[in-house]
Amino acid sequence: MSVAVLEGSETAFATPAHFASSAVTTARRGATQAADVPSARVAARLSGKRVEALSERTETSTTWVNPNGSLTTEVAAGPVRFRRGGKWVDVDLDLAARTDGTIAPAAHPRGLVLGGKGGSRPASLKAAGTAAARTLVTLGQGQEQVELQWKGGLPAPVLEGPRATYRDAVPGADVVVEATRTGFEQYVTIKQRPAAGGYAYTMPLKAKGLKAKQQADGSVVFSDARTGKRRAVMPAPVMWDARVDPVSGEHTHRAKVALKVVQHGADIDLVFTPDAGFLADAGTAYPVTVDPSTTALSNVFDTYVQQGETVDWSADTELDLGNPGTKNADGTPRTARSFITWNTAPFSDALVSKATLSLWNFHSGNTDCKAYPWEVWDTGKPTTASRWTSQPAWNQKFATSTATTGNPGCSTQPDGWITADVTNLAQTWASAKNATSNMGLRASDETTSAAWKRVNSANAASNPPKLVVTYNYRPRTGTDRQAGPPFFKDSTGTWYTNTTTPTLRDTFADPNNDKVQGFFQIADNATGTQVGSNLSSAFVPAGQPASVTVPSGLL
Structure with missing residues (x-):
């Protein structure tokens, strides 16, 4: 005869003496945190409540031990905290003036700082071209810092949450900077039709330890000058007027903005030239917004692709899916799909019992106030080069949800979370032992605007996408x-x-x-x-x- 061991199964709990005493003390105090998983396991069992294991915290994930011994990890698509002074600090993008006159978020993971009041404002946009440059935004620290400058003086900005507005920085135009979780958005809001002769402005750029290179699509990629690793990206800028489509909620009247990168030794000039025909068009509704954004790149990532769009949308604060009901100039629909790369290392090789995807849905196209389905897929890896014509592979559909919120005309559907059960997808990723995994979002019916949805992205100031996974590890x-x-x-x-x-x-x-x-x-x-x-x-x-x-x- 031969004897074989089939397998081991498990139940909770073991309570080794080296951590049992401290865990018991933690439980008696009613604490919701413990130093590590073993301590949290005992504390959760004794208290009957879940306890966070502080040793498992990362920029994007939080892990708890449940009373039954299982683990629950909440993974965000973007950073929710970062290390400062040796301690974890929650991201807080609300801007405030500092004692040195600069402006900064309460807590930004990439050390974002905005310039304060100073200098003399130019009398005209033409005069701004020869004015001295001053710092408008810095992102990053040390040898990986991007500094964007503005030519001319700046007024004291009006602060509102994560947004700073430098009103009339040049006659007829405001300069706006908005903090995002991974970088910033910088707008120029042109409030009146420019005089004949066009409209252009230059923003000097300094990139310590980084090399800036313009891509074929007009974007600018910042790479480590020593290693070549991509650190940040400025997508090709776009512009739009004041009109908003009532169904999609989008600024549908858009145009490209020409961007020229001019190198001056270690310094760079970014020359923005908004489309003159768009600005002069009698149908253009002012104000017009010119939008270049900058975002730091990391292992987690999200973006969306839209039919007819040829620029990168990974720095945007939203993700879109479905058919907005508007069309491109050639008559094709502007259908959108979104992609998220998650940090799935915390539950790699685990047994997943439950996984829920949550998205903050702030606008939907369902004017009839009915719920319309959307889908969650396993996909290939999205990048800043993803476009409608070059999407990541759509491998397999794993979930369908009808959860819908965010229609301004539906009192029963205010902005809020929409969810999908993605347990099988999370288990697939866990079984593959993936450190990062990729997800695609699309409307089930891409022919109707009723299924159109806009949700917060990882860059949004609040409520980024999140994935909550409950699991246990296999015994060996x-x-x-x-x-x-x-x-x-x-x-x-x-x-x-x-x-x-x-x-x-x-x-x-x-x-x-x-x-x-x-x-x-x-x-x-x-x-x-x-x-x-x-x-x-x-x-x-x-x-x-x-x-x-x-x-x-x-x-």
């Missing part, structure tokens, strides 16, 4: 299979016993330090046929032998 396969008594093994690895009711045992490790149960199987060595049923051990602490006794008469 046994590593010390034995049969006895007398528990003797010869040089060939064969175990010997002198009884027909032997004891079978093995030792199982478990990443959660849960108690484990071993399952054993006996097979005929000649035929491979199983003899009798599987035999199960009692639950034992992980790392200690689990054993069964073969019942009389079986052998």
